[in-house]
Amino acid sequence: MPELKLLTKDIDKKDLHKLSVYEETGGYGSLKKLFKKKPDEVIEMVKASGLRGRGGAGFPAGLKWSFLAKDVFPRYLCCNADESEPGTCKDRLLLEKTPHLLIEGMIACAYACKIETGYIYFRGEFQHASDLMDEALKEARAKNYLGKNIMGSGFDFEIHTHLGAGAYICGEESALLNSLEGRRGEPRLKPPFPAVEGLYSKPTVINNVETLCVVPYIINEGPEKYASYGTEKSKGSKLVSVSGHVKKPGNYEIEMGTTVRELIYELAGGIRNDNKLKAYIPGGSSTPMLPADLVDTPYDYESLAAAGSMLGSGALIVIDDQVNIVESTLRLASFYKHESCGKCTPCREGTRWMWQLLDGIHNGEGTNQQVDKLVDICDNISFKSFCPLGDAAVGPVASSIKYFREDYEALLKRNAEGTA
Ligand SMILES: Cc1cc2nc3c(=O)[nH]c(=O)nc-3n(C[C@H](O)[C@H](O)[C@H](O)COP(=O)(O)O)c2cc1C
Ligand code: SF4
Structure with missing residues (x-):
């Protein structure tokens, strides 16, 4: 099976959302290594890993972090948990099953970028995930994974949650910032980009849930290990939400470069009633659909772009031949x-x-x-x-x-x- 479980290795473990269980799986283990490094070294590690943003655009994460306006403080970290792209439900899986992984990833990003305040912006419908996260944050604070002088490192960091009101546009990063500031959820003119003028006009990193959840793996295992998976330009694993006319819809973590055929026929069990594949939408509703004869396209940024579509947020919507x-x-x-x-x-x-x-x-x-x-x-x-x-x-x-x-x-x- 072409699954590669870097983020979802323990996802089915009972009560993984609780701190004690998360720690049993090695959770928060990356922090000791993190605090031994200089912030710039962490940015270099993320760059070397080849990690690209999992929210849609696929922008290199380490590069984005290095773009923050120099010597301007305070800076902010916003985690984009809006997940409103139709077909996508992979961030929800991470948020509900392993909230501490996201907290651990946000701590690493904040340390690397010298940020003391972080926000998680949830889509309006994610009340349950937001409640679970509030519990997880409480547990993390009690253990000094968050707050002042985290684990004696001298680094302070706090995270707040915010629930949106259910608008797709608030997943777009600048509309998200407006919404977080209490304004109407509409995009802002760019430039300036958030790294220069973001939340409250201060330098801001905005990353998707999945992007941030990868960071502890990179700190723990090293960037080379992460970069050893995937293709030349699309590194590591990708969580793909497979939906539509398949027998086993769900989230599958695959190595980048696995083909769409493998995703549909091996992981998702094939087409309902053994019908024929007609089309598929590879990366969420906003990515162009492709016909069945392109089913052998590798699932990675470059191959899907060459086929005329995009990897987008990683939501493969399958359409069979019974549909007009x-x-x-x-x-x-x-x-x-x-x-x-x-x-x-x-x-x-x-x-x-x-x-x-x-x-x-x-x-x-x-x-x-x-x-x-x-x-x-x-x-x-x-x-x-x-x-x-x-x-x-x-x-x-x-x-x-x-x-x-x-x-x-x-x-x-x-x-x-x-x-x-
Ligand atoms: C209309 C629209 C909706 C978007 N929705 C989301 C979303 O729900 N979640 C997300 O992470 N990114 C979304 N994005 C992308 C964000 O603007 C931004 O690029 C992303 O959060 C950056 O994180 P990343 O670099 O980790 O991918 C959306 C973009 C547009 C244009
Ligand atoms: S800014 Fe324009 S393109 Fe963007 S959502 Fe609003 S109306 Fe559509």
């Missing part, structure tokens, strides 16, 4: 119409318009010109919106027309024949 793709696309378009924050015109108007046209086609009221109009709207949203949500909304629509125009034509034909 227009229906799946309509659902996704409905999501983006609802979640567009409304700040800029191409996305605010375009997402609604795309949904209206798709809804019409799906209901048997479409024409060929409307499909062409959809392509035109996609062109007018892409790279013309204020933040990447606009591009994300285009991904499923444009790719569905590119690969599955015959599904649109089948619906148009029914319309023309009056059988809709």
Whole structure:
């Protein structure tokens, strides 16, 4: 089996969320090693490991940490636990099953970046995870893993939790910062990037839950060990949420470079009712879908980009041949119409318009010109919106027309024949 359990080795252990159980598995063991190193050495280790951000963009984590504005304090660490990308549920697994791993990773990041205050921003629906985290934080404080002079190291660090109000856009890092400051959850103009002017206009590191959870492994085992897994540019393991028409949906931690075929047919048990694969969305709803003949694509950043999509947040959505793709696309378009924050015109108007046209086609009221109009709207949203949500909304629509125009034509034909 192509699983590689670096983060999830003990995930099924009973009560792992409790400090005593976490410590039995070696939890917080990285801190002794951490405090023997200089902060800059830790950043170099993370750089050498090749760890890339697991929130979507795949930006190198160590490099991001090294971009913090020099000599400006206080600085902040924000952990992005918004996990709102449809199809993604891997951060929730880590948050609920092993909250102390995230705390341990945040301590390492904060030490490396000379940060004394951290926040975990939970999506609004993650009340349970947030409650568990509050308990875990209490336990960690009582053991002096958090607070003043952690384990006699002279380093002070505290973490606070914050529950959002359930908006997809608040997963975008600058909207997250606005929301955390109590403002409307809308993206900010970049530059300045958060590393220069982030939370409360101070230098801020924002990392995804999974990214931060990898750091204790790098400290414990060394960057070379982590970098020995995966491909040349996509190192280590990746937690992938597999959903849709598979027999065994769930989160699977794989070595980067494992093929999509292995993920679907070996780990997730194959397609429901042994139907045929029609398409898959590799990295969450905002990444373009790919047709079944690209099922041997390795699951890593470069290979999925070369195939015309993205690894994104690591959510593989599987679609079988019983589905008309227009229906799946309509659902996704409905999501983006609802979640567009409304700040800029191409996305605010375009997402609604795309949904209206798709809804019409799906209901048997479409024409060929409307499909062409959809392509035109996609062109007018892409790279013309204020933040990447606009591009994300285009991904499923444009790719569905590119690969599955015959599904649109089948619906148009029914319309023309009056059988809709
Ligand atoms: C619309 C939108 C939604 C996003 N949602 C999330 C999210 O839920 N979780 C996340 O970690 N990153 C999300 N991101 C990416 C963040 O902006 C940011 O790149 C990420 O948190 C950085 O962490 P990383 O470097 O560890 O990946 C989203 C980006 C966009 C444009
Ligand atoms: S692209 Fe969409 S989500 Fe982003 S700022 Fe514009 S309206 Fe808001």
